[in-house]
Structure formats: structure tokens, C-alpha cells
Amino acid sequence: xxxxxxxxxxxxxxxxxxxxxxxxxxxxxxxxxxxxxxxxxxxxxxxxxxxxxxxxxxxxxxxxxxxxxxxxxxxxxxxxxxxxxxxxxxxxxxxxxxxxxxxxxxxxxxxxxxxxxxxxxxxxxxxxxxxxxxxxxxxxxxxxxxxxxxxxxxxxxxxxxxxxxxxxxxxxxxxxxxxxxxxxxxxxxxxxxxxxxxxxxxxxxxxxxxxxxxxxxxxxxxxxxxxxxxxxxxxxxxxxxxxxxxxxxxxxxxxxxxxxxxxxxxxxxxxxxxxxxxxxxxxxxxxxxxxxxxxxxxxxxxxxxxxxxxxxxxxxxxxxxxxxxxxxxxxxxxxxxxxxxxxxxxxxxxxxxxxxxxxxxxxxxxxxxxxxxxxxxxxxxxxxxxxxxxxxxxxxxxxxxxxxxxxxxxxxxxxxxxxxxxxxxxxxxxxxxxxxxxxxxxxxxxxxxx
Numbered sequence: 001x002x003x004x005x006x007x008x009x010x011x012x013x014x015x016x017x018x019x020x021x022x023x024x025x026x027x028x029x030x031x032x033x034x035x036x037x038x039x040x041x042x043x044x045x046x047x048x049x050x051x052x053x054x055x056x057x058x059x060x061x062x063x064x065x066x067x068x069x070x071x072x073x074x075x076x077x078x079x080x081x082x083x084x085x086x087x088x089x090x091x092x093x094x095x096x097x098x099x100x101x102x103x104x105x106x107x108x109x110x111x112x113x114x115x116x117x118x119x120x121x122x123x124x125x126x127x128x129x130x131x132x133x134x135x136x137x138x139x140x141x142x143x144x145x146x147x148x149x150x151x152x153x154x155x156x157x158x159x160x161x162x163x164x165x166x167x168x169x170x171x172x173x174x175x176x177x178x179x180x181x182x183x184x185x186x187x188x189x190x191x192x193x194x195x196x197x198x199x200x201x202x203x204x205x206x207x208x209x210x211x212x213x214x215x216x217x218x219x220x221x222x223x224x225x226x227x228x229x230x231x232x233x234x235x236x237x238x239x240x241x242x243x244x245x246x247x248x249x250x251x252x253x254x255x256x257x258x259x260x261x262x263x264x265x266x267x268x269x270x271x272x273x274x275x276x277x278x279x280x281x282x283x284x285x286x287x288x289x290x291x292x293x294x295x296x297x298x299x300x301x302x303x304x305x306x307x308x309x310x311x312x313x314x315x316x317x318x319x320x321x322x323x324x325x326x327x328x329x330x331x332x333x334x335x336x337x338x339x340x341x342x343x344x345x346x347x348x349x350x351x352x353x354x355x356x357x358x359x360x361x362x363x364x365x366x367x368x369x370x371x372x373x374x375x376x377x378x379x380x381x382x383x384x385x386x387x388x389x390x391x392x393x394x395x396x397x398x399x400x401x402x403x404x405x406x407x408x409x410x411x412x413x414x415x416x417x418x419x420x421x422x423x424x425x426x427x428x429x430x431x432x433x434x435x436x437x438x439x440x441x442x443x444x445x446x447x448x449x450x
Contacts, residue, residue: 199235
């Protein structure tokens with residue numbers, strides 16, 4: 001069957017906002033002149049990039065509209081993986097708190113893995129991934145972010161309440177009321193913001209073409225949003241299928257910001273992916289990956305970046321294959337000799353079609369092989385590798401100890417250089433220093449080219 005061609009998508013709200021922004025006759029209107037507010041700028045650890053500021057501008061456009069309660073109460077931010085959706089989410093929380101007095105925020109996603117990661121990002125001030133500045137202060141008042149299981153009847157001034165939950169847990173909780181749990185009656189009483197992450201999972205009923213409202217996760221969110229006219233639902237995803245007719249009809253009037261992978265890469269923010277080698281055995285792919293990774297590290301040191309630590313992911317299709325791959329990797333590294341490395345590099349220079357690998361191996365011909373072997377055996381010793389095996393329900397971040405290790409891979413104090421996993425890695429894990437992905441038991445080796 002021929003593959004369905006991607007259509008030219010029309011996103012009315014995005015076009016409407018672009019037209020409004022370019023209309024100089026609107027210059028005097030407050031929302032036309034909206035700029036990156038100080039109360040956000042001073043309270044985020046990472047300053048927003050221009051496209052993230054545009055996402056905030058678009059949000060402000062909708063929320064300052066007279067028809068906001070009916071027209072703009074459910075919105076979608078469609079942003080590439082790694083483009084900083086969580087930073088935008090944090091900025092949106094501060095925006096709604098400051099501009100409209102919202103204190104209750106309900107973060108919903110489909111896996112415990114992302115819940116754990118978001119708890120680090122939003123609530124753990126000791127985490128290197130924490131998104132807010134300390135102390136968090138708006139208009140001279142110190143603001144506390146407080147995790148709750150149930151929103152209080154009487155909110156305290158200066159407190160932002162955050163409930164983190166999977167959609168499965170939330171649906172069960174609302175359908176079977178229990179002590180100290182959320183109920184639909186509770187949610188009717190106070191306005192709140194729903195932050196729906198990985199939102200492509202919340203359209204099961206839409207995609208099914210069958211009325212399954214009583215079971216569909218999206219219906220749970222619809223009912224919460226509709227329980228109070230002041231409620232807002234902000235959805236975030238990188239992978240929603242707008243070429244699906246049913247999904248497109250649902251979201252065509254809800255997408256307020258679109259920033260796809262192509263734009264992200266063209267702006268220079270994303271590493272470009274290249275397929276470097278295929279049809280090599282696992283041992284050769286492992287050694288190629290290690291040598292290329294170490295070449296990156298050496299080039300960074302020469303450029304003055306002393307704490308640069310490129311990471312390799314060895315990806316398998318089964319847990320036992322992944323475990324065996326790590327054992328194989330450690331054996332190869334432990335038994336390396338200067339003669340082995342020299343012969344391998346000579347062979348690769350004669351056979352590789354990759355200009356990137358050729359560049360690395362040409363460099364290695366100028367270095368001392370004995371020193372290189374000692375360096376590889378030190379940097380890729382067992383303590384610097386980790387095997388992370390997932391389950392279908394938890395994903396790669398299911399184990400909390402593994403989560404802490406993986407969520408801090410960019411930190412100089414984190415020792416890991418090689419990750420062995422059975423995982424999709426499409427959600428819940430953005431690592432800036434992941435440069436190489438090697439499929440074990442397959443014929444593919446991907447590498448970032450910058």
C-alpha cells in the first residue's frame with residue numbers, strides 16, 4: 001500500500017496570531033506589545049529562547065481574548081523533542097499565576113517515568129535539572145511550589161499547588177472516590193490549569209472512530225476542563241499525528257504553537273543525525289562507537305572544553321540481549337591492546353565509507369596507541385557503564401535509581417559514558433550529550449554529526 005502523503009496542514013490559530021503580530025495598526029494594543037515578562041525572566045534558571053518566547057506570546061494572545069473561556073480553553077503546543085517544552089510549561093505556570101491568579105496545576109502524563117522526571121524538574125530544588133531560580137519570587141513575594149495529592153479548599157497566598165499524576169491513576173481515582181483523593185466535585189469548585197504532557201496519548205477515543213468516551217483518557221480530561229469555565233488545558237507533544245484526519249479535526253483549532261524538528265535543526269539547536277555504518281558485527285560497532293566518542297572528547301579538550309562527556313547508547317530489542325551486550329562490551333574493553341587498536345584503525349580506514357569515522361581514525365594514527373588503550377579502559381570501565389532495562393509500562397526511566405543516573409548524564413560528576421537499554425527513548429528523556437546510538441543485533445549505527 002502506498003504511504004499516505006503528508007498534507008499541507010492549515011492551523012487557523014497559528015495563522016491568526018501571525019497575522020495579528022504583523023499588523024502594525026494593532027501596535028497600541030497591550031497583547032500586541034506583550035514582551036517576555038520580568039517575573040518569568042527572573043524566575044527561570046534557563047532563559048527562554050526566541051521560539052519559546054513566541055510560544056508564550058501566542059499563549060498570551062489567546063488568554064487575553066474576550067472569547068477565551070469557550071475558544072481557547074484547550075490548547076496544544078506542538079514542539080520538537082529537545083526544544084524545551086518543560087521550560088515553556090514552567091513559564092506558563094508563572095504566567096497563569098501572575099496574570100490570572102491560578103494556583104492549582106494538574107500535571108498529567110501516561111507514564112510514571114515522566115512523573116518522576118517532572119518532580120525533579122519542578123519540585124526538587126537540589127536537582128541539577130530544577131527549572132526555577134531560587135528563591136522564587138514575584139512582585140517581592142516569595143513563592144512556594146508545593147506538591148499535593150488534593151487541592152486545598154482554601155489556598156494559601158504565595159503558594160502554587162502542583163499535583164503530578166499519570167492519567168491512569170487519575171482516571172481510577174476519579175471513577176472510584178477514596179479518602180484524600182480527587183473527585184469531580186472538588187474540581188468544580190476552583191479554577192485550575194491542566195498540563196497534559198506527551199499529549200498524543202490522550203486521543204485514543206478520537207483515533208478509534210468509536211464512541212468510547214467512558215473509557216477514553218481524553219474524556220477524563222474533557223470532563224475536568226469542562227467542570228469549571230475558568231479551567232484551561234495546555235497540551236504538549238512532539239509527535240502528534242496531524243496527518244490523521246480525526247486528530248487533525250480535533251486539534252486544528254487548538255494548536256497555538258508549532259515548532260517542528262526541521263525548524264529546530266535549521267536554527268542550530270538540535271544535533272543532526274547521520275547514519276554512519278551498517279552491516280558490521282556488534283564487536284566492530286562497539287569499538288567504532290567508543291573510538292568516535294573518545295575522539296569527540298579529545299577534540300573538546302583541545303578546544304578548551306575540559307568537562308565534555310559524550311555518551312553512547314547501545315540499544316537492543318530484548319533485555320537478555322542488552323545484558324549480554326554490556327558483558328561483551330566490557331570484555332572487549334578489558335582485553336584491548338595497542339596492537340589490536342592499531343590493526344582495527346588500519347582496517348577501518350581501508351573499508352569505512354564514513355567521512356566522520358575516517359577523520360577520527362586519521363587523527364588516531366598520530367597518537368600513542370598504548371596511551372589510548374589505557375584511556376579507553378579507564379573511561380569505559382564497568383563503573384562508567386549502566387544497563388537500564390525497561391518495561392512497557394514504565395519505559396526507560398522506570399527505576400528511580402536509573403532515573404537519577406540518566407537524568408543527570410549531562411553533569412560532570414556523573415561518570416556514565418555508555419548506556420545499555422531496551423527502550424524507545426522517544427519520551428521522557430532528553431540528553432544533550434548523547435551523541436551516538438548503536439543498535440545491537442541489528443545493522444544500524446547512528447551518530448550525531450555535530
